[in-house]
Amino acid sequence: xxxxxxxGLFEDANYAAEAGDALKEANIPEEDYxxxxxxxxxxxxxxxxxxxxxxxxxxxxxxLIGLTIGILMTSMTQMAYPMVQGGKPIMSLPxxxxxxxxxxxxxxxxxxxxxxxxxxxxxxxxxxxxxxxITEGYIGVLVNVEEDELQRVYNxxxxxxxxxxxxDQ
Amino acid sequence: xxxxxxxxxxxxxRDLLGSILYSPRWFWGAVAVLGLIVMxxxxxxxxxxxxxxxxxxLNRPVMWGFFIVNFVFWxxxxxxxxxxxxxxxxxxxxxxxxxxxxxxxxxxxxLMTAMLMPLIHTGRPWRLVYWIYTIPFIPYDFARxxxxxxxxxxxxxxxxxxxxLTSSILFVLVALIPDLAVLRDRTTGLPHKIYTVLAMxxxxxxxxxxxxxxxxxxxxxLILPVFVSVxxxxxxxxGMAIAVKPWHxxxxxxxxxxxxxxxxxxxxxxxxxxxxxxxxxxxxIRHEHIDALGRLLIxxxxxxFYFFVMEVIFGFYGREADEIAFRDFQINQPxxxxxxxxxxxxxxxLPVAMWLASSWRRNLWLMSIACISVNIGMWLxxxxxxIPALAEKQLFTFTWYTYAPSAVEITIVAAxxxxxxxxxxxxARVLPLIPLYDVKEGDILKTEIQIGxxxxxxxxxxx
Numbered sequence: 001x002x003x004x005x006x007x008g009l010f011e012d013a014n015y016a017a018e019a020g021d022a023l024k025e026a027n028i029p030e031e032d033y034x035x036x037x038x039x040x041x042x043x044x045x046x047x048x049x050x051x052x053x054x055x056x057x058x059x060x061x062x063x064l065i066g067l068t069i070g071i072l073m074t075s076m077t078q079m080a081y082p083m084v085q086g087g088k089p090i091m092s093l094p095x096x097x098x099x100x101x102x103x104x105x106x107x108x109x110x111x112x113x114x115x116x117x118x119x120x121x122x123x124x125x126x127x128x129x130x131x132x133x134i135t136e137g138y139i140g141v142l143v144n145v146e147e148d149e150l151q152r153v154y155n156x157x158x159x160x161x162x163x164x165x166x167x168d169q
Numbered sequence: 170x171x172x173x174x175x176x177x178x179x180x181x182x183r184d185l186l187g188s189i190l191y192s193p194r195w196f197w198g199a200v201a202v203l204g205l206i207v208m209x210x211x212x213x214x215x216x217x218x219x220x221x222x223x224x225x226x227l228n229r230p231v232m233w234g235f236f237i238v239n240f241v242f243w244x245x246x247x248x249x250x251x252x253x254x255x256x257x258x259x260x261x262x263x264x265x266x267x268x269x270x271x272x273x274x275x276x277x278x279x280l281m282t283a284m285l286m287p288l289i290h291t292g293r294p295w296r297l298v299y300w301i302y303t304i305p306f307i308p309y310d311f312a313r314x315x316x317x318x319x320x321x322x323x324x325x326x327x328x329x330x331x332x333x334l335t336s337s338i339l340f341v342l343v344a345l346i347p348d349l350a351v352l353r354d355r356t357t358g359l360p361h362k363i364y365t366v367l368a369m370x371x372x373x374x375x376x377x378x379x380x381x382x383x384x385x386x387x388x389x390x391l392i393l394p395v396f397v398s399v400x401x402x403x404x405x406x407x408g409m410a411i412a413v414k415p416w417h418x419x420x421x422x423x424x425x426x427x428x429x430x431x432x433x434x435x436x437x438x439x440x441x442x443x444x445x446x447x448x449x450x451x452x453x454i455r456h457e458h459i460d461a462l463g464r465l466l467i468x469x470x471x472x473x474f475y476f477f478v479m480e481v482i483f484g485f486y487g488r489e490a491d492e493i494a495f496r497d498f499q500i501n502q503p504x505x506x507x508x509x510x511x512x513x514x515x516x517x518x519l520p521v522a523m524w525l526a527s528s529w530r531r532n533l534w535l536m537s538i539a540c541i542s543v544n545i546g547m548w549l550x551x552x553x554x555x556i557p558a559l560a561e562k563q564l565f566t567f568t569w570y571t572y573a574p575s576a577v578e579i580t581i582v583a584a585x586x587x588x589x590x591x592x593x594x595x596x597a598r599v600l601p602l603i604p605l606y607d608v609k610e611g612d613i614l615k616t617e618i619q620i621g622x623x624x625x626x627x628x629x630x631x632x
């Protein structure tokens with residue numbers, strides 16, 4: 001049977017949290033419902049599942065790549081144009097450190113941005129069921145359930161205090 | 170703290186998106202005036218390219234003039250973004266919320282403007298084409314077998330500035346995604362389509378918010394070392410220049426960094442006052458925010474003054490002839506000595522005296538005067554570091570010359586101020602200059618607690 005979304009809109013965070021509790025009691029798996037808000041609420045405010053991510057790996061990988069690029073770029077540049085200045089060695093480490101530092105930080109930051117977008121599951125080509133009232137302060141409880149469960153979830157959301165319920169057309 | 174009232178999300182949207190959804194009547198007039206000044210700057214640069222560098226006041230031995238002074242000034246202003254956004258985000262300062270976006274955007278535009286200065290200063294900006302078209306975005310002229318001398322600070326400088334610029338742009342863009350979703354939901358037609366693409370399907374689920382919050386902290390922590398490195402490296406443009414001995418100062422790097430923060434935060438305070446006035450954001454940019462910035466500025470200004478005094482004292486204690494000649498210019502010889510008095514007074518004594526009283530910090534007119542005073546003073550500081558050091562008589566210099574800026578240089582410098590102002594206005598026309606979600610989060614976390622017989626405002630803070 002096809003999975004269909006249903007979105008309950010709540011004016012109050014407490015009612016949205018109660019809706020979450022009711023869905024849990026009704027044995028709806030945690031992965032099948034989400035809370036949509038227009039601002040970050042403290043973690044666990046709705047009793048939602050803990051989100052795991054691997055964002056911290058991205059800057060580390062980026063930094064290592066940047067470090068390698070920096071070392072290669074600065075050393076190869078100096079060797080490609082071996083001009084002795086003031087009797088100093090061709091491979092001069094202090095300036096290499098400056099440019100390598102910048103390339104390390106740059107790639108670490110670029111990879112962090114990639115990580116944020118990737119781990120946020122963006123970009124989404126299809127936004128799915130959504131309501132613009134969410135960015136006006138309403139809290140959306142989005143549930144993905146099989147078609148025959150829709151009415152039961154509708155009742156749960158209504159009983160929890162949803163001011164409106166939006167269904168997929 | 171917490172003088173503001175909790176506002177409904179709908180009103181926050183309406184107020185903060187007002188600059189985008191309902192363009193004020195004066196807007197295009199202001200943009201046109203600023204645009205004219207910018208065009209004047211481009212015309213002056215065009216004249217300089219056509220006629221040669223002779224139309225500027227530059228000549229041996231003063232080969233760095235207004236353009237480089239202005240370059241250092243705008244790099245300094247750009248330090249406001251990270252100072253406010255990153256440090257206050259990491260320290261979870263509640264009053265940062267309305268200031269972060271404007272500070273970050275000011276960083277981006279002032280960095281872009283700063284990078285124009287050395288290009289114009291070269292006199293042959295078309296050589297940029299060699300860089301761009303050889304390998305995109307990599308300033309290496311492989312095709313002609315020309316390699317940059319990475320031992321020169323003048324190569325470190327663009328590497329640091331471009332790192333900072335790229336990071337700052339990405340930082341702004343990531344933090345904009347939730348607000349782009351609000352714009353997507355509030356617009357129709359072509360703007361709606363554009364904002365829909367830019368919002369990338371943002372829904373605002375707990376995972377996205379969690380990553381957005383971590384992103385703010387993580388990127389702040391990553392950009393902070395870059396921010397410190399940028400102005401340190403700019404100071405090394407001078408400190409490591411072999412020929413100009415008065416610039417050989419070991420404390421130039423921290424002195425420049427603190428000075429940059431001083432001018433940058435003052436500029437942000439001034440921009441916030443202007444935004445509050447032109448867009449009527451009294452509920453968002455409140456007296457408590459300006460007051461907090463004023464208190465922060467007392468500390469920053471005093472830190473800057475400490476480095477300034479140390480730099481002067483170390484210069485005299487060394488008793489080197491070049492340093493003494495440089496100080497002689499600054500302190501004894503007119504008109505430099507007059508500028509020097511203005512510089513110290515405007516950068517430290519006048520503004521700090523104004524910031525000491527709480528009632529003065531909360532007076533927006535007086536705060537504006539103090540912030541402008543700091544920035545005039547900091548501009549003069551760069552002028553008095555660069556010009557007298559080059560103007561002093563050096564060995565083997567057959568021309569002994571002083572420096573007076575030409576009309577071309579003055580026009581180009583004036584145009585940079587118009588350019589940054591115009592870009593800020595245009596940004597406010599298409600994207601929110603105050604982060605909506607940050608303000609809303611602040612309201613969600615606001616509460617009141619009873620202590621004895623008093624009810625005091627409080628904020629929930631998550632670690």
